[in-house]
Amino acid sequence: MKLTIKSLPSLVLIAVMFTACNSSGTSNGNRGALASTAAEKVYVAPGEHDEYYAFFSGGYSGNLTVYGLPSGRMFKEIPVFSQFPTNGYGYSEETKPMLNTSHGFVPWDDLHHPDISQTNGKLDGRWIFVNGNNTPRIARIDLKTFETEEIIEVPNSAGNHSSSFITENTEYVVAGTRFSVPVPQQDISIKEYKGHFKGALSFISVEPETGRMNMKFQVMMPGFNYDLSHPGRGKSHGWFFFTTYNTEEASTLLEVNASQNDKDFIAAINWKKIEEYVNNGGGTKMPANYAHNVYEHATHGAKSTMLKEVLTVDPTEVPGAVFFLPTPKSPHGCDVDPTGEYIIGNGKLSADLTVHSFDKMIAAIEAKKFDGEAYGIPVLKFEDVLAGQVKSGGLGPLHTEFDGKGNAYTTFFISSELVKWNVETREVIDRQPNYYSVGHVMIPGGNSAAPFGKYAVAMNKITKDRYLPTGPELEHSAQLFDISGDKMELLLDFPTHGEPHYAAGIPAEILAPKSQKIYRLEDNKHPFAVLNGEDTRIERNGNEVHVYMSMIRSHFTPDNIEGIKVGDKVYFHITNHEQDFDVPHGFAMIGANNAELLIMPGQTKTLVWEPKQVGVWPFYCTDFCSALHQEMQGYVRVSPANSNIEPSWSLGE
Amino acid sequence: MKLTIKSLPSLVLIAVMFTACNSSGTSNGNRGALASTAAEKVYVAPGEHDEYYAFFSGGYSGNLTVYGLPSGRMFKEIPVFSQFPTNGYGYSEETKPMLNTSHGFVPWDDLHHPDISQTNGKLDGRWIFVNGNNTPRIARIDLKTFETEEIIEVPNSAGNHSSSFITENTEYVVAGTRFSVPVPQQDISIKEYKGHFKGALSFISVEPETGRMNMKFQVMMPGFNYDLSHPGRGKSHGWFFFTTYNTEEASTLLEVNASQNDKDFIAAINWKKIEEYVNNGGGTKMPANYAHNVYEHATHGAKSTMLKEVLTVDPTEVPGAVFFLPTPKSPHGCDVDPTGEYIIGNGKLSADLTVHSFDKMIAAIEAKKFDGEAYGIPVLKFEDVLAGQVKSGGLGPLHTEFDGKGNAYTTFFISSELVKWNVETREVIDRQPNYYSVGHVMIPGGNSAAPFGKYAVAMNKITKDRYLPTGPELEHSAQLFDISGDKMELLLDFPTHGEPHYAAGIPAEILAPKSQKIYRLEDNKHPFAVLNGEDTRIERNGNEVHVYMSMIRSHFTPDNIEGIKVGDKVYFHITNHEQDFDVPHGFAMIGANNAELLIMPGQTKTLVWEPKQVGVWPFYCTDFCSALHQEMQGYVRVSPANSNIEPSWSLGE
Incomplete structure (x- = not known):
C-alpha cells in the first residue's frame, strides 16, 4: 500500500494521519517496480517510507x-x-x-x-x-x-x-x-x-x-x-x-x-x-x-x-x-x-x-x-x-x-x-x-x-x-x-x-x-516522578534541594523558584506530562555545568545544578514545542550561602 | 562542467582524480536543466557534487x-x-x-x-x-x-x-x-x-x-x-x-x-x-x-x-x-x-x-x-x-x-x-x-x-x-x-x-x-609535535610522563613502551606524519578514561592517561587507514607505583 500525503494538515489532523501513515512502511514493491532510473530507485517521496x-x-x-x-x-x-x-x-x-x-x-x-x-x-x-x-x-x-x-x-x-x-x-x-x-x-x-x-x-x-x-x-x-x-x-x-x-x-x-x-x-x-x-x-x-x-x-x-x-x-x-x-x-x-x-x-x-x-x-x-x-x-x-x-x-x-x-x-x-x-x-x-x-x-x-x-x-x-x-x-x-x-x-x-x-x-x-511512541505516564515508576500536578514541590535536605517539576505545553510547574543558595546541590526531577507522540520538552538551566535534558512524553529525568553565583537565573524549554514555546520559561533566584531564605515557589498547575 | 567517475580507481589514481573532481562543485545548472521529476531534481549521482x-x-x-x-x-x-x-x-x-x-x-x-x-x-x-x-x-x-x-x-x-x-x-x-x-x-x-x-x-x-x-x-x-x-x-x-x-x-x-x-x-x-x-x-x-x-x-x-x-x-x-x-x-x-x-x-x-x-x-x-x-x-x-x-x-x-x-x-x-x-x-x-x-x-x-x-x-x-x-x-x-x-x-x-x-x-x-585538505607538517608549531622520526621519545618528570609519538601508515613510533607506573599521568603527544588528503589516524589507549583522538594529517593532539592497574595494555589506531590497519597497534607496560623501572621504548622509525 502506498500512501502520499497531499492535504494541508492542521494540528488536529496530525494524530489521524499518523494512524494512516503507519502502514506506509510496507510500500516497498510498488515503487521499486515502477522505478527505471537510479534517481527513481533511491527516491522516497515525501509521505512514503523507506523499505x-x-x-x-x-x-x-x-x-x-x-x-x-x-x-x-x-x-x-x-x-x-x-x-x-x-x-x-x-x-x-x-x-x-x-x-x-x-x-x-x-x-x-x-x-x-x-x-x-x-x-x-x-x-x-x-x-x-x-x-x-x-x-x-x-x-x-x-x-x-x-x-x-x-x-x-x-x-x-x-x-x-x-x-x-x-x-x-x-x-x-x-x-x-x-x-x-x-x-x-x-x-x-x-x-x-x-x-x-x-x-x-x-x-x-x-x-x-x-x-x-x-x-x-x-x-x-x-x-x-x-x-x-x-x-x-x-x-x-x-x-x-x-x-x-x-x-x-x-x-x-x-x-x-x-x-x-x-x-x-x-x-x-x-x-x-x-x-x-x-x-x-x-x-x-x-x-x-x-x-x-x-x-x-x-x-x-x-x-x-x-x-x-x-x-x-x-x-x-x-x-x-x-x-x-x-x-x-x-x-x-x-x-x-x-x-x-x-x-x-x-x-x-x-x-x-x-x-x-x-x-x-x-x-x-x-x-x-x-x-x-x-x-x-x-x-x-x-x-x-x-x-x-x-x-x-x-x-x-x-x-x-x-x-x-x-x-x-x-x-x-x-x-x-x-x-x-x-x-x-x-x-x-x-x-x-x-x-x-x-x-x-x-x-x-x-x-x-x-x-x-x-x-x-x-x-x-x-x-x-x-x-x-x-x-x-x-x-x-x-x-x-x-x-x-x-x-x-x-x-x-x-x-x-x-x-x-x-x-x-x-x-x-x-x-x-x-516501534513504541510514548512512555505511558501510568507506567512511570521513576522514584522522583511527578505524576499529578499537586505533587510538584521543592524539598530541602541540608545543602541538597530537590525540585519536583512537571512540564506540559507550554509551562513548567513551578516556574518561579526562590530559596536556592550558593553551595546548594539542586536536583531538578522533571516529568514530561505529554502523552502525545513526538512532543518532547527540553530543560536547560542557565549556568548549569552539565548537559541539558531532552525528556520524552511520560518520562522523568534529573539534572543536577550547583549554582555558583548569586542572582536570578532563567530556565527554558529547548525543544520548540508549541506556538508559545518561547514563553515556556521560568526563573530561579539564587541567594548567598548565608541567607536565611526558605524554599518557595509559585504556580502549581 | 560535469564530471562522472567511471573508471576503476587504484590507490595511485586517487590523488590525480581528486584534482579533476574538485571542479565538479560547479556542475549546478546542467543537471537542474535536464531534471524533470522531483526524484531527478534531488538526485546527485555518484561522482557529482551538490550545488x-x-x-x-x-x-x-x-x-x-x-x-x-x-x-x-x-x-x-x-x-x-x-x-x-x-x-x-x-x-x-x-x-x-x-x-x-x-x-x-x-x-x-x-x-x-x-x-x-x-x-x-x-x-x-x-x-x-x-x-x-x-x-x-x-x-x-x-x-x-x-x-x-x-x-x-x-x-x-x-x-x-x-x-x-x-x-x-x-x-x-x-x-x-x-x-x-x-x-x-x-x-x-x-x-x-x-x-x-x-x-x-x-x-x-x-x-x-x-x-x-x-x-x-x-x-x-x-x-x-x-x-x-x-x-x-x-x-x-x-x-x-x-x-x-x-x-x-x-x-x-x-x-x-x-x-x-x-x-x-x-x-x-x-x-x-x-x-x-x-x-x-x-x-x-x-x-x-x-x-x-x-x-x-x-x-x-x-x-x-x-x-x-x-x-x-x-x-x-x-x-x-x-x-x-x-x-x-x-x-x-x-x-x-x-x-x-x-x-x-x-x-x-x-x-x-x-x-x-x-x-x-x-x-x-x-x-x-x-x-x-x-x-x-x-x-x-x-x-x-x-x-x-x-x-x-x-x-x-x-x-x-x-x-x-x-x-x-x-x-x-x-x-x-x-x-x-x-x-x-x-x-x-x-x-x-x-x-x-x-x-x-x-x-x-x-x-x-x-x-x-x-x-x-x-x-x-x-x-x-x-x-x-x-x-x-x-x-x-x-x-x-x-x-x-x-x-x-x-x-x-x-x-x-x-x-x-x-x-x-x-x-x-x-x-x-x-577548502583546506591537510595541515602542513612544516607549519606545525604544536609545542609537543614530533616533526622528525628521531625526536620520538619518552620523558619522565616526577609523576608526569610525556610520550612524544608519531604515526604513519601503519605504525606508531614508539610501539612498545615500558616504565610507566600506576599513579603516573601519561601525556601522549601524537603527530600524524601523513601529508595526503583524507588519511587521519586515530589513537585509543585501552583503559583510558577520556575520549580517543582523531588526528588529521600534519596535526598533533594530546591524550592524557592515568593508568590505574598494573599490566600490559594495548593501544591502536581507530581509523581504518590501510590494508595493515589492524596491525597498527602497540603495548604499554604498567608497573607498580613503587617499581624502579625506568622509561624505555622500542622502535623508532
Whole structure:
C-alpha cells in the first residue's frame, strides 16, 4: 500500500494521519517496480517510507546510527558507549551509570559491529547488539524504543573486536578480544609476550524473554589476535568461527612481524560442547572486575553493578571443542553462508578467498586427521577442510555477505571493489569499483540464514572527493547497490556519521509496527516522578534541594523558584506530562555545568545544578514545542550561602 | 562542467582524480536543466557534487551540521559548544579550553542561528558565526577547515537567542539576550522583575583579516524578552532590528501573562551612532567575567582567557540611536528584505504579517513623531512606520526569507505552511503545506543583499510519521522546495540531526575551492609535535610522563613502551606524519578514561592517561587507514607505583 500525503494538515489532523501513515512502511514493491532510473530507485517521496532500516556502527563516535534504504537518510543516532549532549545521555543522573566500567566512568568508545537478534536463524528485530572495542563491552539496544538497555563489560579482553555476533536463536552474543594480554593482568615485560599472553573468547548468554545478558564463560585461547567471528547456522549451528592473525605472536612492528606466516587460522569453537561442559561444573572461576549496567524503562534509570568473577575454560580440557583451520594470510573477515556449510576466510594479504567446508571439517575431525597442534589445540589440514578457493582477481579481501540466492559479495580494500561470486561454483559473476577502499559490505539479513538480497551497501574507508569538501576531516562514505539483477548497479553515494565498521539491515515491515511512541505516564515508576500536578514541590535536605517539576505545553510547574543558595546541590526531577507522540520538552538551566535534558512524553529525568553565583537565573524549554514555546520559561533566584531564605515557589498547575 | 567517475580507481589514481573532481562543485545548472521529476531534481549521482552547502544548527546538540542541497545528505557535524567523542573535541587537551566559561567547563549548549560572513552584503564564505543560547556565547567557525576557531562568552545575558547575525561587511556579529536579568546579577526577588531587569544587546566587532572577535559594547535595554534580530542592509546598513516580546515584563506564567499586549516592539538600533559614541569615549565600563577562547591552527591548541570588563551603553544617553516600532503581537522573526527597505515582524499570535518601511521610519524619526516612550526610548507610531500588512490567511507566522526576485517566504507554525508573497505588493502568491509545524525557512543567501533563490528549506518542529519510526525520540525533519518557478514545488523530506533552529546556505562554488585538505607538517608549531622520526621519545618528570609519538601508515613510533607506573599521568603527544588528503589516524589507549583522538594529517593532539592497574595494555589506531590497519597497534607496560623501572621504548622509525 502506498500512501502520499497531499492535504494541508492542521494540528488536529496530525494524530489521524499518523494512524494512516503507519502502514506506509510496507510500500516497498510498488515503487521499486515502477522505478527505471537510479534517481527513481533511491527516491522516497515525501509521505512514503523507506523499505529497510540500516543500523550503522559509528566507529570512534561510540554510537549507532539508523538509516533508511534506499534513500540513505539518517533517522537517528542512538547513544550507546558515548556521551550524547543532544539528549543528555551520559550526563543526566539516570544515564550516567550506563558508562561505568571497571576503571571508572568512560565517556566514549569505539563501536564496531551491530548484529540483530534472530529466531531460527531469521531476523526477529527485538534487539540489536553492538560491541565497544576499546573498553571491551557489549551493549544491547531495544528495538521498540531504540534505546540502549544494557551494557556488560568483557573482562580479560583488550580490543573487543571479533564481536558482537549472535547465534541463530540469540542463545549467545559472542565477543572475542583482538589483542591478547596477560591473564590475569600482571607486570611483565612486553618482550615476554610469546606464550604468556592469552586471547579470551567470551560467550554471553541472552535471556530469551528479556534479553538480559550474562557472562556465561570465556574460552582462554593462545595469544594470537582474534579479528572477526561469525556463528555457524543450520547444520553448523552450535559452532562459532573466529579469524586469527599474528599467530607469529609478535608484539612490535606488527605490520611486518605479524605478516610472516603464509597461513594463520580460523578457530572453530563448538560452543554447545563447552556449554555442556560448564553446565556440568567444568571451567575455572577466576576473580575479575567488570561492570554490568542496566537501564530500566519503568524507572527511566540505569543501575550499575560490579561483577567479581568470571568462568574461564581451558580449551585443551574440553576435547573435541576447539580446532584450528589453516587459512591464508592474516585473514580478516570470517563469514558463514546462509546454509551454514561454507566458512569464508578473507586473507587480507591474499588475492584469493578461502572457502572452508563445514562437512569436510567435521569429517576430518571425526577421522582425527590433524596436522599437529598449537598450544594443545588440534590443527586440521588445510586441504582436508578446503571447499575451494575463489580466484577473485582482486586484492585485499576483507568481508563477505550473502544474498540468499546462492551468491556471495566480497569487498576488496586494496583493489577497491565489490566482487560477486557463486558460493557453490566459486566463480566470479560481477565486480564493481568502490570509491574508495571499501571495508565492510552489508546486505539486510546478510548475516543470517535468510538474507534479503535486494540491496548491498559498501562502507568505504576513504572519501576524498565524493562530496563537497569540508576541510581536512571528512565523513566516511557508503555506496548503495541494487543487487536484484545479475549485475550489481550502483545507485547512490551517501555519507555516514562516524566510521561505520559494519551495519545490520532489516525490512521495515518487521521493525516499524513494534516501534513504541510514548512512555505511558501510568507506567512511570521513576522514584522522583511527578505524576499529578499537586505533587510538584521543592524539598530541602541540608545543602541538597530537590525540585519536583512537571512540564506540559507550554509551562513548567513551578516556574518561579526562590530559596536556592550558593553551595546548594539542586536536583531538578522533571516529568514530561505529554502523552502525545513526538512532543518532547527540553530543560536547560542557565549556568548549569552539565548537559541539558531532552525528556520524552511520560518520562522523568534529573539534572543536577550547583549554582555558583548569586542572582536570578532563567530556565527554558529547548525543544520548540508549541506556538508559545518561547514563553515556556521560568526563573530561579539564587541567594548567598548565608541567607536565611526558605524554599518557595509559585504556580502549581 | 560535469564530471562522472567511471573508471576503476587504484590507490595511485586517487590523488590525480581528486584534482579533476574538485571542479565538479560547479556542475549546478546542467543537471537542474535536464531534471524533470522531483526524484531527478534531488538526485546527485555518484561522482557529482551538490550545488549548495547548507549549515544547520543542531539546537540542543550544541553543534553545527553541514548538508548538501539538493540531495539533503549530511556531510559533517562540526563540534562547537558540545563535547564530540568522534574526534575528541572537548576531551583532548588541545580542545578542552574551547568549552571554558565564566562558570567553569560547560560540556554542551543549545546552538541556534548560523550566519555566514558577508562583504558588501554578499556572502563571502570566510566564516560562519553561531550562538550558544544557554551559556551565552558566540562562536566563529573557519570555513577553510570547518573547525571552530573562537568562542566568546556574552556577559550580562541569559538565553542568547536574538543572535548571531552579522552586519553587511561583517563589522559586527550581534547577540541579544532572550531573557532579561538583573545587571549586575544580584539577590532580588523574582517578583521585582518589572523595572529592575535589563536586556543586553551585544555588538561584537570582527577583525576584518583574522575574524577575531572583541566585545565592543552592550546596549542595556528595558527588561523585555529579545527574540530575534537582523541587520539593516543597503540603505538601512548601520541599523539593527530586534523583535521583543513580554513587553508586559511578566516573570511567571508567560504563556498567558506575556500575551496581553496587542502590540510589542521591534527595537531599531542605530549601531553606527552608538559606535561613534563609544569611539568618542561614551559608555560605562562595568566589571564582568567572561571567557574568550581561541583555537590556533598552527599550534593545534586552544587558549582560554577570562575577560574582566565590558563597555555598556545606556540607550537614553545616545539620542537618536534607539527607537521602538510597535508590532503586533509577540513578534518572533525579525527579517529585513534584500533592499534594506522592509523590516518584517512576524507576530506569532497574529494572522497578518507586519511590514515596516525603513524610509517611513527615518521620516518619522526626523519629524520626531513619537507616541510616547518606554523607559526613555521613543516609541514611533505604528501607522507612521507601517508599509503595510500581508493578509496571509495563515496562523502563527514565525520567519521570513527572500529569493532576491522580489518575493518573501514566510513560515506559519500553527497552520503549518510556507507562504510566498510579493514584498512590494504584499499579495500572497502561493502556499504549500509543511509536515509538520514549520519553524525557520532557509534560502541560500536569504539573509543577505543577494539571495540565491533556487531552493527553500523548511525546518519542521514535528516529525511524527515522515520517516520509519524510531521509538519515542525522533529526528526533526526538513523539506526542500524548488522555488525557481512561480509555484513552490516540494521535492524532498530529509531528517536533520539535532533540532535545527535555522540554517545558512551558500553556493558550493564560493566555498569548495577554499577548502583546506591537510595541515602542513612544516607549519606545525604544536609545542609537543614530533616533526622528525628521531625526536620520538619518552620523558619522565616526577609523576608526569610525556610520550612524544608519531604515526604513519601503519605504525606508531614508539610501539612498545615500558616504565610507566600506576599513579603516573601519561601525556601522549601524537603527530600524524601523513601529508595526503583524507588519511587521519586515530589513537585509543585501552583503559583510558577520556575520549580517543582523531588526528588529521600534519596535526598533533594530546591524550592524557592515568593508568590505574598494573599490566600490559594495548593501544591502536581507530581509523581504518590501510590494508595493515589492524596491525597498527602497540603495548604499554604498567608497573607498580613503587617499581624502579625506568622509561624505555622500542622502535623508532
